[in-house]
Amino acid sequence: MKKTNSSDISAQATLHLFPFDEADYQKILSTALSRGGWLAEIFLEYTRFYHLLMEDDIIKETDESIRQGAGLRVLEGEKAGFAYTNDFKLDSLLKAAQAARAIVSSPPGQVAIPPLQQSRPEHSYYLLQGPMPASLADKIKLVKQTYYTALQAHPRIKKVRVSLVEAFQQVALINSDGLIITDARPMIKLVCLAIAEAGSRREAGFAGDGGRVDLSFLDKHNLAQRIGQEAAEEALLLLEARPAPAGEMPVVLAPGQGGVLLHEAVGHLLEADFIRKKTSIFWNKLDQIVAAEQVTIIDDPTIPRFRGSYNIDDEGTLPQKTYLIQRGRVVGFLQDRLSARLLGQALTGHGRREDYSHLPLPRMSNTYLDQGEYAPEEIIRSIKKGLYARRFQGGQVEDSGKFTFSLSSAQLIEDGKLTVPLKQVTLIGSNLEVLRDITMVGHDLAFSHQIGSCGKEGQTVPVTDGCPTVKIKKLTVGGAL
Amino acid sequence: MKPTAPPQELLDLATDLVNFALAQGADEVEVAIGQGEEFNVDIRNQEIENLTQAQTRGISLRLIKDKKSASASSSDLKRETLEELIKGALGRLELTQADPWNGLPEVTAPSFPPEKLQLYDPKIQEIPIETKIELARQTEKIALQDKRITNSHGASFSSLESLHILANSKGFAGAYEETSFSLSVGLQAGETDNRAEDFWGHTSRFFDQLEPPEEIARQAVKRTTRLLHPRKIPTQQVPVVFEPEMTAWLLGFLFVCVSGTAIYQKTSFLVDKLGQRIAGANIDVIDDGLLPGKLGTRPFDREGVPCRRTQVISRGQLNSYLLDTYSARRLGLNSTGNASGSGVRPNNFHLQPGSLSPEKIISSLDKGFLLVRTIGHGLNPVTGEISRGAFGLWIEKGELAFPVAEVTISGNLQDILNQVIYIGNDLKFRSAVCGPTIAVEGITIAGN
Numbered sequence: 068m069k070k071t072n073s074s075d076i077s078a079q080a081t082l083h084l085f086p087f088d089e090a091d092y093q094k095i096l097s098t099a100l101s102r103g104g105w106l107a108e109i110f111l112e113y114t115r116f117y118h119l120l121m122e123d124d125i126i127k128e129t130d131e132s133i134r135q136g137a138g139l140r141v142l143e144g145e146k147a148g149f150a151y152t153n154d155f156k157l158d159s160l161l162k163a164a165q166a167a168r169a170i171v172s173s174p175p176g177q178v179a180i181p182p183l184q185q186s187r188p189e190h191s192y193y194l195l196q197g198p199m200p201a202s203l204a205d206k207i208k209l210v211k212q213t214y215y216t217a218l219q220a221h222p223r224i225k226k227v228r229v230s231l232v233e234a235f236q237q238v239a240l241i242n243s244d245g246l247i248i249t250d251a252r253p254m255i256k257l258v259c260l261a262i263a264e265a266g267s268r269r270e271a272g273f274a275g276d277g278g279r280v281d282l283s284f285l286d287k288h289n290l291a292q293r294i295g296q297e298a299a300e301e302a303l304l305l306l307e308a309r310p311a312p313a314g315e316m317p318v319v320l321a322p323g324q325g326g327v328l329l330h331e332a333v334g335h336l337l338e339a340d341f342i343r344k345k346t347s348i349f350w351n352k353l354d355q356i357v358a359a360e361q362v363t364i365i366d367d368p369t370i371p372r373f374r375g376s377y378n379i380d381d382e383g384t385l386p387q388k389t390y391l392i393q394r395g396r397v398v399g400f401l402q403d404r405l406s407a408r409l410l411g412q413a414l415t416g417h418g419r420r421e422d423y424s425h426l427p428l429p430r431m432s433n434t435y436l437d438q439g440e441y442a443p444e445e446i447i448r449s450i451k452k453g454l455y456a457r458r459f460q461g462g463q464v465e466d467s468g469k470f471t472f473s474l475s476s477a478q479l480i481e482d483g484k485l486t487v488p489l490k491q492v493t494l495i496g497s498n499l500e501v502l503r504d505i506t507m508v509g510h511d512l513a514f515s516h517q518i519g520s521c522g523k524e525g526q527t528v529p530v531t532d533g534c535p536t537v538k539i540k541k542l543t544v545g546g547a548l
Numbered sequence: 549m550k551p552t553a554p555p556q557e558l559l560d561l562a563t564d565l566v567n568f569a570l571a572q573g574a575d576e577v578e579v580a581i582g583q584g585e586e587f588n589v590d591i592r593n594q595e596i597e598n599l600t601q602a603q604t605r606g607i608s609l610r611l612i613k614d615k616k617s618a619s620a621s622s623s624d625l626k627r628e629t630l631e632e633l634i635k636g637a638l639g640r641l642e643l644t645q646a647d648p649w650n651g652l653p654e655v656t657a658p659s660f661p662p663e664k665l666q667l668y669d670p671k672i673q674e675i676p677i678e679t680k681i682e683l684a685r686q687t688e689k690i691a692l693q694d695k696r697i698t699n700s701h702g703a704s705f706s707s708l709e710s711l712h713i714l715a716n717s718k719g720f721a722g723a724y725e726e727t728s729f730s731l732s733v734g735l736q737a738g739e740t741d742n743r744a745e746d747f748w749g750h751t752s753r754f755f756d757q758l759e760p761p762e763e764i765a766r767q768a769v770k771r772t773t774r775l776l777h778p779r780k781i782p783t784q785q786v787p788v789v790f791e792p793e794m795t796a797w798l799l800g801f802l803f804v805c806v807s808g809t810a811i812y813q814k815t816s817f818l819v820d821k822l823g824q825r826i827a828g829a830n831i832d833v834i835d836d837g838l839l840p841g842k843l844g845t846r847p848f849d850r851e852g853v854p855c856r857r858t859q860v861i862s863r864g865q866l867n868s869y870l871l872d873t874y875s876a877r878r879l880g881l882n883s884t885g886n887a888s889g890s891g892v893r894p895n896n897f898h899l900q901p902g903s904l905s906p907e908k909i910i911s912s913l914d915k916g917f918l919l920v921r922t923i924g925h926g927l928n929p930v931t932g933e934i935s936r937g938a939f940g941l942w943i944e945k946g947e948l949a950f951p952v953a954e955v956t957i958s959g960n961l962q963d964i965l966n967q968v969i970y971i972g973n974d975l976k977f978r979s980a981v982c983g984p985t986i987a988v989e990g991i992t993i994a995g996n
Contacts, residue, residue, distance in 0.1 A: 471937025545956020
């Protein structure tokens with residue numbers, strides 16, 4: 068199998084993966100625009116995945132897969148024509164270009180395609196020091212470390228499952244503005260599931276890490292052991308956990324993982340497609356104050372090594388750190404090309420797609436609530452009875468702004484102290500209320516583990532969320548009666 | 549009414565790859581090839597928003613040698629790429645370990661003839677693109693005529709024609725084609741800061757059986773507007789009525805818990821419960837891959853095991869897990885023909901209907917909560933615990949009184965299965981997992 072060192076991933080090498088030349092691209096783009104339209108675009112992808120699974124004390128399964136394909140898009144007004152194929156033949160791409168132009172009904176005549184110019188991303192946010200993929204022997208060693216760390220953490224740990232995924236996604240974007248640009252994106256994800264048993268009670272703990280790095284990063288930072296330890300600790304803690312009380316109460320978000328609340332409650336509704344379609348409650352709130360003064364929310368695809376980062380977005384735009392809410396005021400939206408054009412706003416580099424077979428959409432990357440001035444202990448001390456939200460499974464938001472998210476682990480706050488561990492808690496609220504109800508923001512900004520993904524309209528993309536310790540005056544907690 | 553014959557080149561490719569892998573030293577080989585032709589159109593505010601057309605192919609390989617297993621897949625179908633993947637997989641086996649339960653299933657019985665299962669509608673090749681666009685446009689148009697509807701997420705029509713080929717070194721070779729058509733619309737009602745949303749859609753294997761635009765629009769409007777101006781309610785326990793879509797959601801969770809994968813991994817609360825009573829005597833749950841024309845129907849599973857009818861729960865007793873070959877061997881059982889390639893999948897997994905109409909169920913409750921949608925992630929198969937955000941309608945003296953939002957429901961699947969007080973007669977096979985309206989006691993609704 069071919070190994071790729073950071074040094075060989077030149078833009079040229081990525082472009083050469085695809086068996087076409089400039090004349091071919093010109094021909095495909097001309098075909099796509101032969102009835103008109105303001106943009107024709109070729110998205111080429113070649114991704115290799117390597118997967119390793121350890122269970123029952125053995126390296127049980129390995130998998131290697133190749134995803135290759137081309138997505139052809141024609142934009143005319145607000146319409147998108149799209150076609151894709153996984154056959155890298157000129158004929159297949161020309162046929163796709165014809166299918167993509169089907170949305171254009173009245174031919175205004177040929178649109179000229181300017182000469183294609185290869186450009187490059189300005190920065191790389193990927194940390195590649197070793198080969199991608201790493202050698203199977205190195206991967207097995209790391210996976211075993213995680214597995215046995217979890218299994219040997221405590222006699223109550225009865226079962227462990229560890230999986231390691233490496234992915235290397237190489238993409239090229241060629242469009243009728245004359246752009247040719249490539250990106251070669253590494254990704255690693257190491258996750259551990261640990262099952263603990265006590266009597267008839269059984270609980271599962273999860274942990275994981277990774278990001279836009281190669282295997283040597285995990286090794287260097289001893290992440291294998293840490294992940295195994297954390298998964299075991301969570302499972303053990305849950306054995307002691309009680310059902311949560313139900314009802315309205317103050318909630319403190321633990322630093323890092325609590326960012327998913329902002330992602331769900333606020334981030335999605337600031338994606339510009341929902342703004343231009345007026346389906347988001349924020350569509351008419353640009354420049355308005357919607358949150359408490361201490362609330363600043365940022366989406367930044369340029370944080371080195373993070374899962375949500377990229378050197379170009381999936382439309383070839385350079386990514387930008389984007390302020391969404393600044394000191395309580397709505398200041399920006401996450402844009403793709405179509406939404407930016409229709410709203411008359413600048414591009415932010417947030418047009419992302421799951422793969423070649425999907426249309427790009429405005430998406431979050433690494434989203435976080437910026438830090439404030441309170442010490443975390445001070446925040447917890449301010450609460451007589453409340454909930455400390457520690458580990459998050461994920462959440463969902465409705466157009467109405469109502470959101471829910473699930474905690475796999477939480478703790479009761481009583482008289483300013485963390486007390487009983489709680490399990491399987493659901494929080495539900497309404498985003499405008501929560502934004503106003505954020506009363507204290509800590510100075511301890513942290514990020515979730517590098518294993519998160521976000522789904523929208525059937526497309527999943529890697530993301531990271533972050534926040535410091537945050538106090539929310541009240542939320543509805545769902546638990547047992 | 550017969551589908552077209554699968555392309556000979558793909559059948560040959562499958563056989564050639566089996567032979568190539570055997571020649572390279574594999575003990576057992578499985579090759580699956582999929583081919584699809586997709587169409588989708590989204591209409592929003594009566595204009596085309598997206599129109600997608602695609603043809604795709606993909607191949608998956610599984611190799612076993614000395615009881616070790618490795619797999620590979622590719623959407624690049626060039627012979628040299630696939631041969632490299634086979635060699636790479638065999639190379640990796642040098643460093644991995646034997647698992648005594650690995651192995652392909654023996655071919656024991658012929659599978660049901662695909663043409664008798666009504667999986668394919670030859671009409672798919674004749675429907676003009678304009679008709680497809682018009683169906684979506686009409687659906688949205690009718691929905692937007694209702695004054696209470698203030699915005700549209702758009703209406704969509706999609707069609708999919710797919711071919712599945714499976715060949716293995718045990719001598720299995722099979723292929724079938726299937727079609728599906730979907731029509732749906734998503735709507736908003738109310739003003740910006742006080743909105744309700746919902747959607748409705750239908751999927752059918754046969755174009756002529758697809759619900760018409762009028763029906764899709766009517767349901768979508770009804771579902772969206774009934775949630776306008778919701779109230780919060782105090783935390784309490786009342787009977788919860790699950791609409792068929794919600795029963796399907798609950799059964800989806802039950803499916804995870806009865807799947808052989810979760811059982812052997814001990815990630816289900818139903819481990820070691822075979823033969824025991826796990827539900828009320830009124831509960832019968834069946835998985836039936838041979839129901840003609842339904843969405844979860846198929847002649848054989850992803851390993852070539854013939855699909856069949858499996859009584860999973862019989863009068864409250866857990867009769868069978870749903871298994872692929874691997875999980876079956878680990879548990880000392882036989883495959884139930886539910887292999888998906890990476891675990892198990894449902895083949896028309898459903899709760900048997902009762903005799904009451906859904907109206908009768910609601911009218912017989914003094915107080916209750918009609919659950920229409922849940923959101924969030926709170927399902928824990930290890931313990932059976934459920935905790936989700938919920939939307940619904942309050943039931944007062946047998947009638948729907950007002951919409952409710954910002955509540956969560958929580959309970960345990962095992963308790964819920966034992967506290968089903970009414971089962972409706974309205975089972976429709978709208979998805980591969982489905983059920984009728986049910987009413988359940990013992991669920992906590994948390995509000996303010």
